[in-house]
Amino acid sequence: MSLLDRFSLGEGFRKYFQVEAAFSDTLRDAVYGIRHEVYCEELAFEPVRPDRRETDEYDRHSLHCLLRSSNDPSTLVGCNRLVLARPEDPDFPLPFEHTCRATLDxxxxxxxxxxxxxxxxxxxLAVRAQYRRRKGETKTALALSDDDFGTKDQPRFPYIPIGLYLAVIALAKREGVETLFMLTEPRLADHFAKLGVRITQIGGPVEHRGIRVPSMMNATDVINRLRFFVKPIWRVVVEEIDAGYAALGRPAFLPPR
Known part of the structure; x- marks a missing residue:
């Protein structure tokens, strides 16, 4: 990526990728299919399912994002989800509250x-193998490293992971969610600091498909602190997520029945 491209990341993202909120059954099935391909068939984190859809009990009260190729929209790239509190039982623990109950500070x-x-x-978060096949990435569903940002002389930008994270932050803001929790690789905070994003570790490490640490970020703080060169991609992501809400004619998420 040229230096000029680095300062027009919005157009760069739009050129290669498009992101959408997976509100329909068809789009959610596409998300579950990516997850099955990555989590079940490739990495064996979960058992293979006869219907080739990787789902769990949290999906019915989650929002999902789908990333696809702009050049060929039928080509799926990756996905992630935002797990909300259960509407009928708000105190029901989020997944990390189970996994990190002994290490959370x-x-x-x-x-x-x-x-x-x-x-x-x-x-x-899951990205299909052909979009993340790099040395050291064969055993992770999504990775971010210093190499993704290139060097001063040859800058690059990690469109795929950043696009997915920004999309889920856009969904959170639409839903009035401010505090986002996650299990992350220990160095993720360092990588995101390059973008102006502050991620705070909130407990000790756990073994969960590798060493992970419980972390949090504030959605408003993330948006306000984005570096100037990231803001164009943020605007594109918000525009694409908002289009999904507009198409349904509703201002907020209604859980699928």
């Missing part, structure tokens, strides 16, 4: 004490 933040409609968890 509640002196930093205690999810159980926050208004449950204002918190959510980012999870099930």
């Amino acid at each position: 509640r002196s930093i933040i205690d999810p159980a004490r926050l208004p449950r409609h204002t918190i959510a968890e980012v999870s099930r």
Whole structure:
């Protein structure tokens, strides 16, 4: 990527990718298919399912993002989801609250004490193998490293992981969610700092498909602190997510029945 391209990341993203909120059954099935391909067939994190759809109990109260190729929209690239509190049982724990119950530092933040409609968890990030096949990436569903940003003389930008993260932040803002929790690789905070994004570790490491640490970020803070060269891609992502809401004629998410 040229230096000029780095300062027009919005057009660069639009040239190669498009992101959408997976509100319909058809789009959610596409998300579940990517997850099955990556989590079940390739990485064996989950058992293979006869219907080739990787789903769990959290999907019915989650929002999903789908990333596809702009050049060929039938080509799917990756996905992720935003797990919301259960509408009928807001106190039901988010996935990380189970996984990190022994390592979470509640002196930093205690999810159980926050208004449950204002918190959510980012999870099930998955990118198909042909879009992440690099040395050291064969055993992870999504990775971000220093190499993704290139060098001063040859800058690059990691459109795929950043696009997926920005999309889920856009969904969170549409839903009134401020605090986003996630299980991350220990160095993710360092990589995101390059973009102006502040991720805070909130507990000790756990073994969960590799070493992960519980972390959090504030949606408004992320948006306000984005570096100037990232803001164009943020605007494109928001535009594409908003289009999904507009197409349904509704201002907020209604869980699928």
